[in-house]
Structures are given as structure tokens and as C-alpha cells.
Amino acid sequence: MFQTFDAPSRSGPIGARLAALRAVLKKAGLSGFVVPHADEYQGEYIPAAAERLAYLTGFTGSAGAAVVLTEEAAVFVDGRYTLQVRDQVDGADFTYEHLVENPPHQWLKSRLKRGDRLGYDPRLMTLAEVRRLEAVAKAAGATLVPVEENPVDAIWHDRPAPPLAAVSLQAEPLAGEAAEAKIDRLRAILGEKDVDAAIIAQTDSIAWTFNIRGGDVPHNPVPLSFAILRREGAPSLYMDGRKLSNAVRDRLAGLADIKEETALAADLGALGASGAKVLIDPNLTPEALARAVSAAGGNLVEGADPVSLPKARKNEAELAGMRRAHRRDGVAMTRFLAWLAATAPSGGLTEIAAAKKLEAFRAETGEEDGQPLLEISFDTISGAGPNGAIVHYRVTEATDRAIEPGQLYLVDSGAQYRDGTTDITRTIAIGAPTAEMRDRFTRVLKGHIALSTARFPKGTTGAQLDTLARLALWQAGLDYDHGTGHGVGVFLQVHEGPARISKAGTVPLEPGMILSNEPGYYKTGAFGIRIENLIIVEPPSEIAGGDRPMHSFETLTLAPIDRSLIEPALMSADEIAWLDAYHARVRATLQPSLESEALEFLIAATQPLLA
Amino acid sequence: MFQTFDAPSRSGPIGARLAALRAVLKKAGLSGFVVPHADEYQGEYIPAAAERLAYLTGFTGSAGAAVVLTEEAAVFVDGRYTLQVRDQVDGADFTYEHLVENPPHQWLKSRLKRGDRLGYDPRLMTLAEVRRLEAVAKAAGATLVPVEENPVDAIWHDRPAPPLAAVSLQAEPLAGEAAEAKIDRLRAILGEKDVDAAIIAQTDSIAWTFNIRGGDVPHNPVPLSFAILRREGAPSLYMDGRKLSNAVRDRLAGLADIKEETALAADLGALGASGAKVLIDPNLTPEALARAVSAAGGNLVEGADPVSLPKARKNEAELAGMRRAHRRDGVAMTRFLAWLAATAPSGGLTEIAAAKKLEAFRAETGEEDGQPLLEISFDTISGAGPNGAIVHYRVTEATDRAIEPGQLYLVDSGAQYRDGTTDITRTIAIGAPTAEMRDRFTRVLKGHIALSTARFPKGTTGAQLDTLARLALWQAGLDYDHGTGHGVGVFLQVHEGPARISKAGTVPLEPGMILSNEPGYYKTGAFGIRIENLIIVEPPSEIAGGDRPMHSFETLTLAPIDRSLIEPALMSADEIAWLDAYHARVRATLQPSLESEALEFLIAATQPLLA
Incomplete structure (x- = not known):
């Protein structure tokens, strides 16, 4: 269900905990200890019982690590959390380090000394991670020591019980x-x-x-x-x-x-x-x-x-479930977009209120197909104006902004239904967009369409296709600093391996794989744009007059794309044809489930671009 | 200088040589020996003194290997040489194996036995190659034995002396x-x-x-x-x-x-x-x-x-030399294309005659700039009709075809001048091309233009750009089975590392790198198409209205592209503009060095596409 928007706050006497941990380490003959943000299962989300990093440091972000040495301790966070970590962790207890640019094994290089004994919990770190630490320890003449019991647990007296959700x-x-x-x-x-x-x-x-x-x-x-x-x-x-x-x-x-x-x-x-x-x-x-x-x-x-x-290779039943889930989700999204179009221009709407309203529309869709919303598939990204330009933005009470005329509003959200998982991003102009916003949005859309319409031979990887989603931006001196697509599970993880569409996507795409197609553009301090649909890799099929069968993509996601943000002069005839055909399909599929204002909105929003 | 077109022929008493080698191996206590097509320097070309594979097996191709065991021997060649090896090597002496699908280390897997001693010459194999063999030997319980003296040399009494060309x-x-x-x-x-x-x-x-x-x-x-x-x-x-x-x-x-x-x-x-x-x-x-x-x-x-x-990062003097060399080479190519246009339609011209004529035109260009042709940069590929569809075609007296009206003629050639190395492919319609030829040629050209005009950020690799050259083919169910581009040296190797534009091109492109841009299309038994220019990676530069500087390419190669093969309806306005601007530049640059028929040809061949 919908996740909390509580502002982070310090969670206790960090200095005392650090001292207690050092005492435990000393007793165990350890000169240091590594605390990752991880549990035994290495998933994207961990239960409260595994929030050792938050307990020890006060930092509550979704990724990070700490290393405690005898005289020194550091907390490692990535660019998303640069401000939050300073708000939550006292610099007198832990120095702040960059998780990507100077990760623990790098930071330790200049600090480990011959004879040091660095402890780690072998249940919380993968074999590959331990090897990186081991190389550093070996070079320094130090020893890496796996602990039997995690020393943080030894000082964490009110540690929550592990979760016992019914299977x-x-x-x-x-x-x-x-x-x-x-x-x-x-x-x-x-x-x-x-x-x-x-x-x-x-x-x-x-x-x-x-x-x-x-x-x-x-x-x-x-x-x-x-x-x-x-x-x-x-x-x-x-x-x-x-x-x-x-x-x-x-x-x-x-x-x-x-x-x-x-x-x-x-x-x-x-x-x-x-x-x-x-x-x-x-x-x-x-x-x-x-x-x-x-x-x-x-x-x-x-x-x-x-x-x-x-x-990753979904079967026909899974694909059918995903299609049903996406039809319902499209009905909810369209109701939300209609409500937004009616409500936002008069002002006063906030990012949190919009995200809650979207979840409420999703909860209502359960009445169709007998498949209610079970949970959202990740914390909704609901960003107005400059907040939309923060790629990993999660709204909190502290950052909550009003969605105001003249802004772009970016909403990236998804749902878990028993028959499928969804993940969709739409960017909406509140009032009249500027020429710059329209230019950028149109280039992002061109990339989205280029990927959606690509044909490609067996064996092609996501890395080979990623460029198609970027070229219209590159030609204008623009780009985005994230991958174009990730795999998606069926009532499983919204981020699923092994295939992805990015520079690092080395796995060949195979029939039945479901990926996101989400190019974007972000102008810091001003606005963010992202257009995301999920797509299915189709089996190779013959093309009339061609020699070799080629894969294609089927688009799963169904919701209008804001036509007011498109500059038709930048679009080719083929691109306009794709958009119009997509909108016609969205209209035909969702129309039977909509009524009154939402239906009127759908019909207007899915008109041909040049109509 | 122009390489021979002699038909391959058996070079001697192979059976006797094989028996002699086995006797040497037995004396040395070896149960087998590996003979690569390689010298000590691991280059693309080897001197006569290193042609051990040809001496031992009779096979004279440019790549291959042999393995001689006590009871069995095999010669390994790739798809280019499937026919040639059967013509040159007796199947009673050596079985025929595929160099790529079943290379020596793979073939040996099922043949090496515990206690076997497999010999190899450690001067002729790289560390990585030896490791692959070593893994196989270890798994079989066999020993890999580096030899002090190559046993082929022990039986090769008239082995040529090593080359002593002046430095x-x-x-x-x-x-x-x-x-x-x-x-x-x-x-x-x-x-x-x-x-x-x-x-x-x-x-x-x-x-x-x-x-x-x-x-x-x-x-x-x-x-x-x-x-x-x-x-x-x-x-x-x-x-x-x-x-x-x-x-x-x-x-x-x-x-x-x-x-x-x-x-x-x-x-x-x-x-x-x-x-x-x-x-x-x-x-x-x-x-x-x-x-x-x-x-x-x-x-x-x-x-x-x-x-x-x-x-690989060429400096300004090297780039200036390459530009001069390409201007002269373009003059020679244009004279050749003019001669071909005048001569070929009446029939009777052969692939060898055309290749020789092209080399003669190149030899004449030395009178400009005082930089004569020193050598061709590789054996000219001169293929008419179905021969053009053989990607690695090298014409011989046995395969020499007439270049006839109704055919496509593909010519891939290059020169070594003291100030630069060239490599250019043009495909020319002899008489009127079919609609299919025009469709295919236009799609290849669209890929060539997409790569030529790409802008891309720092750090982009050739693998990321390769897709741009293929997309217009993929969309029609077509493709080509070779990389799009290789690095090129300055009066050095026409195939130079480390960057390339292909699925395997993992090296970021950097300013000053010179690469080929050579998409193609091949219809077996009918025709081949390739359009190749060399391009220079330009430093990142600002784009008006953009956020990030982007690399671009400068095109080095200057010669007309056959307009009769282009289907204008498949070209976008931007693509036509690129072609017209390229042709205008070719005309303006080469015009001062051409006269009479060649000049008339140039002016006609570089008219705007829709003129």
C-alpha cells in the first residue's frame, strides 16, 4: 500500500551506539567492521530487522553503507542522499563519503594497515563484494574476518522481529x-x-x-x-x-x-x-x-x-495477465489524468495530494476483472516543476510542492495486481508549456517512439538499442543520466533482471521479456520530462520483402501522452502515425470502462496530433 | 603494389611432409603439434618465411591453423576458405575443420588423452591463445610443451630467408x-x-x-x-x-x-x-x-x-596528411569511376582489369603533392554481380567475371601514401538497376548517413553507434554480417585498434580517431552493396540551445556516390541535404585536379539528388 511520506528524523543516540559497537569490536579483536544496507537476500527492499545501517548511523536512505574503524567511521551514500545524510547523521560521528565515487573498499585502501583485522558479516555481502574487500585487505597486509554473529545485533536490543507475512x-x-x-x-x-x-x-x-x-x-x-x-x-x-x-x-x-x-x-x-x-x-x-x-x-x-x-521469458498466460492489468491500470491513469486536467490549473494541488489521488483511482480499478490493487509497485515519484528534474525524487512533507500553472508535472508510478505489475510515467503540462518544454518533450517522445518501433535481429542486446532512444536528444546537445529500460516481473519485482536497455545491457533480448521504455530529459531547477511505457519483446517475424525475421515490441501500457507538449514540426510522418495509432488503441481499449468527464477527457486527449 | 591474382595450386608432396613432421615429433617425444597461421609479430600479414601452414598443408589462405597428432591431422579455415581448402589440401592428409566453430582448442578437447604431450611454438602464439590450449590440456591430463625450435622448420629445407626491407x-x-x-x-x-x-x-x-x-x-x-x-x-x-x-x-x-x-x-x-x-x-x-x-x-x-x-588519437599533422591523401585518392577514384561509366556499359570489362586500372589511376595521383602511391593498402575487392555478395571476395584468374550491364559492381580498395592511408568502397550500377537494388542501396546509404551525422557524448563506444548504421535495414528485415567500422592508421595499418564500430566495439571513441563507416547489404548469388567512407572523430562541441557538448564526425573520403542507385522516396529531407552537401564538397575539392571526361563525370555525378 501507499508508502509513508514522513520526513526523516534522527533516530537516537548515535554517538553512544557507535561507542558500544567499538567496544564489541574490541572484545572480538576486530579493528573495524563493515555495515552494508542489505539483508541476507540482497533484494531492493529490506525488512525493518535488517535496517542495521539506520540503527547505527541514523541514515534511513534506501542504499548506503558504513565502515567503523577504531578511530574513524564513515557513512557512504549516493548522489540522491547528499543532503539527507547531513540532516540525519552527525559529522562528528561519521564522515560523509560518496558510495559510488569512493565506495568502502576504495576508502579503506588508504586506511587499512598491516595486521588489521576487518570484520564483515558474510551473510550480508555477496561473494563478489567480499572479493573486492579481500583484494584491498590483502594489498594492505590486513585480514578480512567473517563474523559468526553481527556485532550490530549485539548492541541493538530492540531489534524488530523478522517479517512473517503469509505466503x-x-x-x-x-x-x-x-x-x-x-x-x-x-x-x-x-x-x-x-x-x-x-x-x-x-x-x-x-x-x-x-x-x-x-x-x-x-x-x-x-x-x-x-x-x-x-x-x-x-x-x-x-x-x-x-x-x-x-x-x-x-x-x-x-x-x-x-x-x-x-x-x-x-x-x-x-x-x-x-x-x-x-x-x-x-x-x-x-x-x-x-x-x-x-x-x-x-x-x-x-x-x-x-x-x-x-x-524473464514470460509465457502466454503471464502476458495475458499483464495485458489485463495494464488495461485496468490505464483506466485508473486516465481517470487520474482527467481529474488532474480539471483540478490542477486552478492551483492549490500538491505533489502528495496528487499521488494519493492516483493511488485511490488505482484502488477503484479492482472492481473490474476481480483483481484489486494489492500494493503500489514502488514509491510514487510525483514531482512538480524543479522537483521533476530530480531523477530519484521521492516526495516528503518537507519537499512537497504545489503543482502550479506554467509547470511540468512528472508522475512515475505503478501497481501490483495479482495478474500483473505496472510501471508508467507521464509528464503533463499544467497550463501552457514553453517552447523549450515542447522541444524537449518532443525529442524524448521521438526517442520513445524510435525504440517502440524498432525491428532487430535475434541476439540483439539492450545496449545496442539504447542509442535509438537517445539520438534525437544527442543531436540537440541533450541527454539523460539513467538507463532507458529495465526488466519487469509479473506480480513480482518492478526491477527484474537480467535484460535491460542501457549501455550496460549485455543480455540478448528474447521473446516474452518485458522491459520499460523510459527516455527522459531533466533541466535542473526547472523541469523534468519522462515518458514510460512497458514493452514486450515479440518473437522474430518475417517482414514483407525482407530476408531475415526481426523482433519487434508490443506496447503494454495504455494512457494518453500529453499532446499539448508535442511540437509537430519536429515529428516525422511515421512518428505522427505511431502516436495517432497508439492513441486510437488507448481510446478503443479504455473507452468501455470510462464515463462522463473521464470519457470526455480520453476522447479529447487521444485525437490525432494534427486534428 | 598490386597483389597477384594467381589461382592457388597445390604446393608439393604434402603427405611426405606430414610424415617427416611426425618423425620429428616422435623423436622429440611429442604426441602432437599446433601450427598457426602466424609469425612472431602477430600481424595481419606474415612474411614468406613464416608460411609454415602453407608449407605443411598446401593451404595458402590468410587465416587458419593445423594440428598434427600421431594418427590424425586437421586443417582449420573460416567460411571464406571452405572451397579453397578442399582444392588445396587432400582430405586424406588433413580433415577439414571450421576455424571459428570448432577451433583447435575445441577440436582437441575430445582427442587429447592423459599423458599426451602436445607441442606448440611459444613464439607464434599469444599468451591468451596458449591459456586456451592449456585449459584443454589440463582437463585432459595432457601436457602442453613449448618447443625450442619449430619442428616444421626442421623439415622445411628451402625455407625463405626473413625479409630485410629497408627502414x-x-x-x-x-x-x-x-x-x-x-x-x-x-x-x-x-x-x-x-x-x-x-x-x-x-x-x-x-x-x-x-x-x-x-x-x-x-x-x-x-x-x-x-x-x-x-x-x-x-x-x-x-x-x-x-x-x-x-x-x-x-x-x-x-x-x-x-x-x-x-x-x-x-x-x-x-x-x-x-x-x-x-x-x-x-x-x-x-x-x-x-x-x-x-x-x-x-x-x-x-x-x-x-x-x-x-x-589511435591522430594529431593535427596526421589529420592534415590524411586529408591531403584523401583528396588525391578521391581524384584517382573519380577518374576511375568516370572511366568505368564510359567503359563498362559496352561490356567486356573484367574484375581484374578494373582493379588494375584503378591502381593505375592511383599511381598517377602521385604527381600531385609529391606523394606517390607507395602500395595499395590491401588486396582490392573487385566484385561484379554475385561476386560482390561475397564479403571477403578476392578476385583470382579462376573467379574473374565480366562486369556486365544490369549488374552491380562493388569495389573496395585503398592506398598507402607517405602522408596517409585510404580505404574506400563504392558500389556502381552498370546500366539500369532494379527496384530491389535501389531499395537496398538506399537503406545502406541511410545507415551510412545516420552514422556520419550522429552527435554523441563523451564516452560513447562504437558498439553504441553501430545500431544507427543498421536500423534502416533492420526495419526492412535486412542486415549485414560484418562490423560497421574499423580503425585506420596513418601510413600504417588499414585495420588499426583499439576502437571499432561494431557490436564488439567497447572502446570509447576519442577525438582524432579515424574509423571506417561501411554498412552493406549482400544478396547471395545476386549482388553486393557497400558504401564506405573514412570518418574522423571530432572533439565534443557545443550545439546551439543544448546543454552538453557532443562529438561529431568529419568525413575524409571524397568520391561520388552513385545517384542512380538512390530511391529518393525512401530518403528524408535531412538525408538528401547531407548527400547534396557531401557531393558539393566532393565537386569543389576535386574539380581543380580533373579535366575533360573525368571533370564532366564529376560535375554530373555530384548534382543534387532531385535536380
């Missing part, structure tokens, strides 16, 4: 494939990779494999858990049994051995002792799990999570 | 920077990389560093040699002293210690014994040289050849 089954008509069939396919993949077993440490990979969903963290409907897949024999699923109703347990017991998470290390040790080849993804798996296998003599094979690709 | 100095007004200054810059780079020395094994890197040129191999005007660069002290240059006149030797002696190549191993050993950190490029350096350092206790640091990037 639900994702029905087969929605999942499109029985869990048994998925497990069989995964077994075959383990065979192709010539491994005996695989550790699955991505919670959405587990949810996909067993056709289950959960609610342990915000926005990502996954149960916190681990799994071992085996080439021969049943998989094991490690999860707190209190999350399972009898009915769910009965279903899962037919698929896997269900065990407590405390049994995982011993099972990995047994696998290792048997000499098994065990596949792990070094970028996703806690080092402690890799260590459990190799310490027992097992043979670690490093490679990508074998579930990632099968999960 | 010349590249004058500073052409090089644009004194060798002393280059060496100082390279020393600073070694400092930044924190190494004491670097082995330079790319002959064009050596030629660039010392401002020298040579003639030991065809087309690449480099002296075969090695060098060691040192952070402190003079570099060492290893080269047969007989290539040096007194004057050249005197100049080089002021820059480097000049030594025979036989002294290299001992010098590397001394570096190693001193504990020096030595930079080597594992993809370019013979394993023997790496081994000489590490065996003596030295510390190998693997990384890219430190000369590659400085060499």
Missing part, C-alpha cells in the same frame, strides 16, 4: 506453468551446465519457481527465503514455517523439502562434502553460502542464477 | 610529433600504470613510437621488430641491423638501444630478475616473451598495449 499460491491460470514443470525445466538447465545443484538466493527466482508470493518487504511480493535446486531429487526450500498455512504447506510439500533457514548451512556443507558441483551466482549469493559449500570440499561453479532467464 | 624515417612534419616526445608520453603512461617497463609486440606501435616505417610484409608498412619501453632509461629496439642505413641507424641510436632480436629473451630475463613490473598485452604478445619475464621472477602486469590509444 500465497500464484494460481496456475495466472502463472501459466505448473511449478513441477518449471522445476523439471530447471533440472534440465542444471544438466546443460553440468552441475549437481544450484543455490537460489534471489527471492523472486524462488517465488517464480514454486508459484508462490509473499509480503515480507514493501513493493516486492516475495517471501524471504532460500532454495537449493538439485539435478536429481527434490529441491529444498528454506523458509520460516510460520509463513505457511496448512494448504500452502501441503502444496509446497509436494514440490520440495521445506526446511527452516537455519538448516541451510548444514545442507550446503553436506552437498560440499559429497563433492557436488554447485552453481552459484557470485553477484547475488551471500558469501557465507558459497563458503559453506567450499569449506566442505564442494566444487563451486560460478554463473548466472539459472532461474533468471526462464523467469 | 625509413617518417619525417616530423608528417608524424606531427618527435619520437622523443612520444617516448616521454609513453613513459608517463607507464608511470600511471605503475609498471617499470612494457613489451611492445605490435609492429605498428613500434613504427608509430619511433617514427619509422618498413616494408617487411605486404600492405602494412612496418618493420618486423620488438621493443621494450622503460619508465626510466632508454627504450630498446630489437630489429635485424641489416634493415638500417647509417642515417636511419644514427637517428634511432639517439632514441633507443638498437639490438638484434636474439638479444630480446636475455634482456627480458634480466628485467625479470630485477623484479621489475612488466606490462604485456596478453592478446598481442607471444607467450615466449611473457615466459622469459616470469621465469626470471619478474612481475607480469597484463593490460592493453600502452601505444594503442596514443597511436
